Amino acid sequence: MSRHAVVTGAGSGIGHRVAVRFAGLGYQVTLVDINPALLSTAVQDCREAGADAARAVIADLGSPDGPENMITEAWSAAPVDVLVNSAGIYPATPFLSLDARSWDAVLNLNTRAPLLATVALAQRVVESQTANEPSRGASIVNISSGAALRARPGAAPYSTSKAALEMATKASALELGQYGIRVNAVAPGFVTVNSSTNPVTEEYAAAVSGNPLGRRGEPDDIARAVVWLAGDEAEWITGETLRVDGGSSTGAMNLPLHWAPQAGGEAGIGNS
Template sequence: MRHVLVTGAAGGIGAAIAEEFAVAGAVLTFADRDPDALDRLVARFDDTPCRALGLTADLSDTEAPAELVRRAWAAQGPVDVLVNAAGVYPSLDMADVDATAWDRLFAVNLRAPVLATAAFARLAVEHGRGGAVVNISSGSALRARPGGGPYASSKAALETATRAAALELGAHGIRVNAVSPGFVPVDSACNPVSEEYAAAIGANPLGRAGTPEDVARAVRWIAGEDAAWITGEILRVDGGSSAGALHLPRIWPPDPADGAHRPSTTAVPATAQATKGHPA
């Protein structure tokens, strides 16, 4: 039975990840800065065979990530899987960035997962164990948006840190990967999403927004034995939105008869592609 530590576990994606590992019968340790939300999450598993523990932690604190890993290890035994799902994503224009806002964002989105991974690796090596780390990135790492530059920067840096850790820790049997979700509607007091924004960002070849469960299944898979020869990978779970520009018009070759551009009779228009499948 694997021991899984999930940070940011009380959030929408974090909670779905917790539920996904619970189905697999894992020993679960949850971390979040919101003690009430954490208590509600742990209570979900009161009548199940799962052994669940909630630990309150403010991962913006310098010492908190390493201390969290040590507490989880001491309380429930060696950690086999570390999922760094905690993150903040405020809207902030690059022209309005100040040192406080930048440092706070990077403390949670980059420094915390790096320090937690380092603490996990030290304990695993000390005890002669391998393990798996999964960082939660974002499609913003590939494509910034107005008001999202600092957030996008933190996720791009996290993906590079993921690859670097994979290179260095593989010799110890520790795999380090990231899962990068596309648009997944979740409740956020920090940065609520408008219908206009959701419509603009949610288009993808599969025609629907993602769900926390879509992300959670990918996390459990890449942390498991079926992915045992995968490390340093950034797994895009985004309905294909990172594959290309879905809504750009096609450039058709001219018809030799009159020089006019003729659309193919077999191609599916971009607007139809965007609306196929389940509604967002």
């Protein structure tokens, strides 16, 4: 029987490509999104990639019961082996304009929803182990961001939500490992997704996409990493965040040399 992967935010961008890649590997795929039109197209793409059993679940994961209801519906089709928490929002909100509603909207979807979905899946996995499948486990991959390490103007809720998600990844991995449940995260650098939900200006994209490898990321760059981290080749990895960012987290690309090159000698090395 094929493995079952559930991917949230699967209507577009990174989530879409993650779902299609799992489909191409023979997984049964459940795609979750709040946008029915995008979800319908993504399901068709998965079926064309080889997942005849690809199915859609329309869900508002920012609501308190959304993650639990999603896992209930997905599990009713087949036990879930992989959960990828990719749904998220990235609104631009100046700090002085923040209020409880705007803060909660980001944290509820970006942090609370992956955590509650992880809890809901883990409960079912553990229940199945106490019945007839003691060896059943699961692999969970959360989609974080480079913003978890670097604050940026207008993104206080977003950066906080992703930093919290990385700690939630560690905390859940610590407690769930004994049940054969691995929990990891992938933190993309700037990825070109052309999202209508999370639009960014070209000025912003240019400012944050500099990296040692010299190009912007594509959704498939992230999808490859997610599928690997979720799979058997990474079976001894849990509680980790894999940064897939072209090297942008290694340091600052746009700073000048902090010394003046010296004529007649090696730059930056003084004479003794």
